Amino acid sequence: MGRIGVGAMAVVGLVAVAAVAVAGVAVGRSVRSRRRWRRVLGVLRELEDACETPVGRLRQVVDAMAVEMHAGLASEGGSKLKMLLTFVDTLPNGNEKGIYYALDLGGTNFRVLQVQLEGRRSSIFPPEVEQQPIPQHLMTSTREDLFDFIAASLKEFVERKEVSFGYSPEKRRELGFTVSFPVKQTSVSSGILIRWTKGFAIHDMVGKDIAESLQLALARNGLNMRVVALVNDTVGTLALGHYHDPDTVAAVIIGTGTNACYVERTDAIIKCQGLVTTSGLMVRFKFTVVNMEWGSFWSSHLPRTSYDIDLDAESPNPNEQGFEKMISGMYLGEIVRRVILRMSQESDIFGASLSNLSIPFILRTPLMAAMHEDNSPDLREVDEKWREMLEVPEVPKKARKVIVKVCDIVTRRAARLAAAGIVGILKKIGRDGGSITGGRSRGDARMRRSVVAIEGGLYTSYTMFREYLLEALREILGEDDARHVILKVTEDGSGLGAALLAAASHSSTPPPNTVDSVQMP
Ligand code: BGC
Numbered sequence: 315m316g317r318i319g320v321g322a323m324a325v326v327g328l329v330a331v332a333a334v335a336v337a338g339v340a341v342g343r344s345v346r347s348r349r350r351w352r353r354v355l356g357v358l359r360e361l362e363d364a365c366e367t368p369v370g371r372l373r374q375v376v377d378a379m380a381v382e383m384h385a386g387l388a389s390e391g392g393s394k395l396k397m398l399l400t401f402v403d404t405l406p407n408g409n410e411k412g413i414y415y416a417l418d419l420g421g422t423n424f425r426v427l428q429v430q431l432e433g434r435r436s437s438i439f440p441p442e443v444e445q446q447p448i449p450q451h452l453m454t455s456t457r458e459d460l461f462d463f464i465a466a467s468l469k470e471f472v473e474r475k476e477v478s479f480g481y482s483p484e485k486r487r488e489l490g491f492t493v494s495f496p497v498k499q500t501s502v503s504s505g506i507l508i509r510w511t512k513g514f515a516i517h518d519m520v521g522k523d524i525a526e527s528l529q530l531a532l533a534r535n536g537l538n539m540r541v542v543a544l545v546n547d548t549v550g551t552l553a554l555g556h557y558h559d560p561d562t563v564a565a566v567i568i569g570t571g572t573n574a575c576y577v578e579r580t581d582a583i584i585k586c587q588g589l590v591t592t593s594g595l596m597v598r599f600k601f602t603v604v605n606m607e608w609g610s611f612w613s614s615h616l617p618r619t620s621y622d623i624d625l626d627a628e629s630p631n632p633n634e635q636g637f638e639k640m641i642s643g644m645y646l647g648e649i650v651r652r653v654i655l656r657m658s659q660e661s662d663i664f665g666a667s668l669s670n671l672s673i674p675f676i677l678r679t680p681l682m683a684a685m686h687e688d689n690s691p692d693l694r695e696v697d698e699k700w701r702e703m704l705e706v707p708e709v710p711k712k713a714r715k716v717i718v719k720v721c722d723i724v725t726r727r728a729a730r731l732a733a734a735g736i737v738g739i740l741k742k743i744g745r746d747g748g749s750i751t752g753g754r755s756r757g758d759a760r761m762r763r764s765v766v767a768i769e770g771g772l773y774t775s776y777t778m779f780r781e782y783l784l785e786a787l788r789e790i791l792g793e794d795d796a797r798h799v800i801l802k803v804t805e806d807g808s809g810l811g812a813a814l815l816a817a818a819s820h821s822s823t824p825p826p827n828t829v830d831s832v833q834m835p
Pocket of ligand 1: 420493494495496497511512546547548567569570571572573574607609638
């Protein structure tokens with residue numbers, strides 16, 4: 315063999331060795347990547363197991379909710395559920411007349427409304443509404459700063475709206491003030507802020523009368539307006555729901571935050587019997603509205619994961635609003651982010667740098683909903699949203715599938731727990747048909763039509779959430795009984811409902827339609 319032949323063989327040999335080495339590296343890489351992928355799937359499986367909500371567990375949550383409601387009504391601090399007396403014993407019935415204003419303070423925006431009522435149900439629409447963002451710095455400043463800003467905007471709004479019929483500074487106006495935070499009411503138009511939720515932190519407001527703080531700011535800003543009703547957004551929703559349908563017995567908000575209120579027998583509010591008998595008001599009526607503040611509900615039956623525990627510990631209000639942190643729009647995206655961050659520590663398949671994914675609340679719930687509901691075969695929407703949010707290159711399809719699955723697990727758990735909460739209320743007021751008493755059907759219990767007014771973007775705009783909730787309701791109650799429970803979306807109860815309650819509570823003669831007219835068992 316010549317030199318060329320020997321040289322050629324040597325080259326061939328080298329190439330072969332290199333090829334084997336390259337193949338070896340590639341095999342090694344692929345083995346490692348398969349191993350990492352398996353770990354991602356392991357994290358997914360663990361999450362799925364920890365978030366499981368079989369119907370048996372949901373029924374335990376139902377029972378726990380009903381038990382906690384009893385405890386919260388029995389004594390102050392008897393339960394994590396606040397069960398706040400609202401002093402609302404008169405619900406609007408359609409006979410209200412006049413022009414009323416409402417101010418809705420509950421999230422990153424506040425809204426002002428002017429509502430004209432003409433004594434007929436249909437005549438309340440459409441109200442004049444204006445919405446404004448609350449500047450970020452005011453959410454953590456002083457009550458004077460916040461309310462001066464709101465009062466000045468309200469004054470401008472009133473001047474603009476009344477210009478057509480001659481604005482007069484002397485005229486006194488009536489306002490329904492919706493505060494979507496826990497408030498311990500001292501009357502239908504006054505109450506002490508217990509604490510902030512949803513990212514607000516104006517420390518000098520806690521423990522003070524929130525209606526009075528607004529009233530003072532209105533005076534400072536030269537607006538002649540009186541707060542005649544102070545209401546939680548759930549109570550406004552109940553008022554509007556009842557206005558349209560007298561079978562409405564409860565209201566639920568599932569949006570940025572979550573909460574519920576319902577119509578309770580006055581004599582069941584044991585902790586307030588002193589107040590109930592001295593306030594005269596309550597003596598006249600057998601039923602009144604209770605603001606549960608169910609966001610703070612807690613039970614060992616809730617399926618809690620390490621992600622929930624970390625989220626809570628790092629939140630500004632640890633050990634508070636436990637139910638809300640598993641259910642509401644403020645937190646769902648954040649739980650998903652935490653899970654995917656954990657997965658990204660195992661594999662780089664999500665394309666996101668860890669520092670990017672480490673930004674708390676970077677994944678907002680509406681974005682999560684858009685990814686979850688992506689029906690395109692290659693999950694293009696997931697890819698787009700993910701890339702936009704984290705500024706990363708395309709993510710492979712299998713990673714997109716995992717993202718969707720995580721959204722699904724977190725949303726499904728939230729929706730099913732919310733359903734259990736609703737059935738808990740129905741059970742407390744004896745409207746669950748007895749089908750869940752001790753997990754057995756009570757043949758003798760007759761199911762009555764019960765309407766639950768419902769609002770909040772998570773329920774109204776997130777189809778998968780809504781479907782999971784309704785499915786769980788049917789599972790817990792059984793198809794037959796579930797037919798008697800109607801979840802009715804009201805539109806803008808927190809605004810309109812407050813104006814209606816202002817009208818109802820301002821009316822001098824007791825209106826014929828009171829909470830008594832809600833048929834209770
Ligand atoms: C507040 C409730 C409110 C709910 C819905 C919660 O964070 O504590 O008062 O009703 O959000 O807005």
